Every structure is written in structure tokens, then in C-alpha cells.
Amino acid sequence: MxxxxxxxxxxxxxxxxxxxxxxxxxxxxxRLGLPEEGSGAVAPVGRRIGALFIDWALSALIAYGLLADRRLEATNNWALIVFLVMSLLTVGTVGSTPGKRLLGLRVVSLDGLTKLPVWRTAVRTVLLGLAIPALIWDRDNRGLHDRLSGSVQVRI
Known part of the structure; x- marks a missing residue:
């Protein structure tokens, strides 16, 4: 050379x-054995971010409705709690948050591509609440919260 x-x-x-x-x-x-396009393919980053904004707006709206007579600073803290509870309940039961469902996304387990068990959904939700793991991605666009919970976000 x-x-x-x-x-x-x-x-x-x-x-x-x-x-x-x-x-x-x-x-x-x-590398994960997923198709390149269509149903079951890795979710695009733009849709994932859009779903996050929809879910956050919904959480803020719910928190504001619950705390309408309190200060706005308290509403922001409650919005995070509502967001995490909503994520835990919806991903753990149907595999999608409302924002993910609207944009055609789903969180599935890598071992069989079914919905996540509740304990893995809890791990994913706690890591998502910390924010930093969600900002660290691998080559397959999986955040650290998805890697540690053995999940991947795919198109429906």
C-alpha cells in the first residue's frame, strides 16, 4: 500500500x-434479523422523535388538567411522571404509546418480536426517564434503553 x-x-x-x-x-x-423496509423494519428516527413529542404533549396536557390550580413549575414535574406511567402502561400492555400508535410504531422484544414482558418494560421506562440512555444509539438506531431491555422499535 x-x-x-x-x-x-x-x-x-x-x-x-x-x-x-x-x-x-x-x-x-x-444484524437483528429485521427486514429492510415495511412492517417489522427498524423505526425511522424522525417518527420516533415525532411520537415522543406527541406523548410528551399529551402528558403535559394531562398534568395541566390535574393541576390546573397549581403553579406551572409543578406541572412540568407531574408531566414527567404522567409520561413515565403512560409509557409503562401502554408499552407494557399493547406495545405502543399513543404517539407511537399514531405514527405506526411499536416496541417489541428481540427474542420472538412480541410485546415486552412487564419487567423489561419497567427497565426500559426507568432508563427512558433518565434521558441519557435514550440519547446513546447504536448502529441499528436502538437507544441504550432499548438495548438494555432487549427491545427494538419497529414499524407496524
Whole structure:
């Protein structure tokens, strides 16, 4: 390998260099055995963020309705509690929060692609409430909260 090859691989980035060495990145979800497109494919990031905003708005509305006579600062704390309870109950029973359902998404278990058991839903919800695990993603667009609970968000 001469200097031009070394510089070319450096300029093209680590992904291109890894692909030249034989690494197969494929599409998101390939390593998980999921289809590339359609039902069962890994949920796109835009839809996941949209579902999060819908769920948060619904939680804030419910918290405001419950605490209409109190200060706004208290409503924000209650909105988080409502969000976490809503996530625990809806993902644990039907596999989708209201926002995910509206945007055609579902949270499933990787071992059989069925709904998550309640204890794994609880782990996922607690980690989601901490926010940081949800901001750390892997190559398949799974947040740390999904990885640690053995779940993935897919299209319906």
C-alpha cells in the first residue's frame, strides 16, 4: 500500500476503511434479523422523535388538567411522571404509546418480536426517564434503553 492509498482511506473515513477490510454494515436492523423496509423494519428516527413529542404533549396536557390550580413549575414535574406511567402502561400492555400508535410504531422484544414482558418494560421506562440512555444509539438506531431491555422499535 502506498501513501495515496493510506491517505485515501483516511479521507474517506472509518466506515469506508472498515468496509474495505470486509466489514458488512448493511441496512439498519440487518444484524437483528429485521427486514429492510415495511412492517417489522427498524423505526425511522424522525417518527420516533415525532411520537415522543406527541406523548410528551399529551402528558403535559394531562398534568395541566390535574393541576390546573397549581403553579406551572409543578406541572412540568407531574408531566414527567404522567409520561413515565403512560409509557409503562401502554408499552407494557399493547406495545405502543399513543404517539407511537399514531405514527405506526411499536416496541417489541428481540427474542420472538412480541410485546415486552412487564419487567423489561419497567427497565426500559426507568432508563427512558433518565434521558441519557435514550440519547446513546447504536448502529441499528436502538437507544441504550432499548438495548438494555432487549427491545427494538419497529414499524407496524
Amino acid at each position: 502506498d501513501n495515496r492509498d493510506a491517505i485515501g482511506s483516511w479521507l474517506s473515513g472509518p466506515r469506508a476503511a472498515a468496509e474495505e477490510m470486509g466489514a458488512d454494515f448493511g441496512y439498519r436492523g440487518k
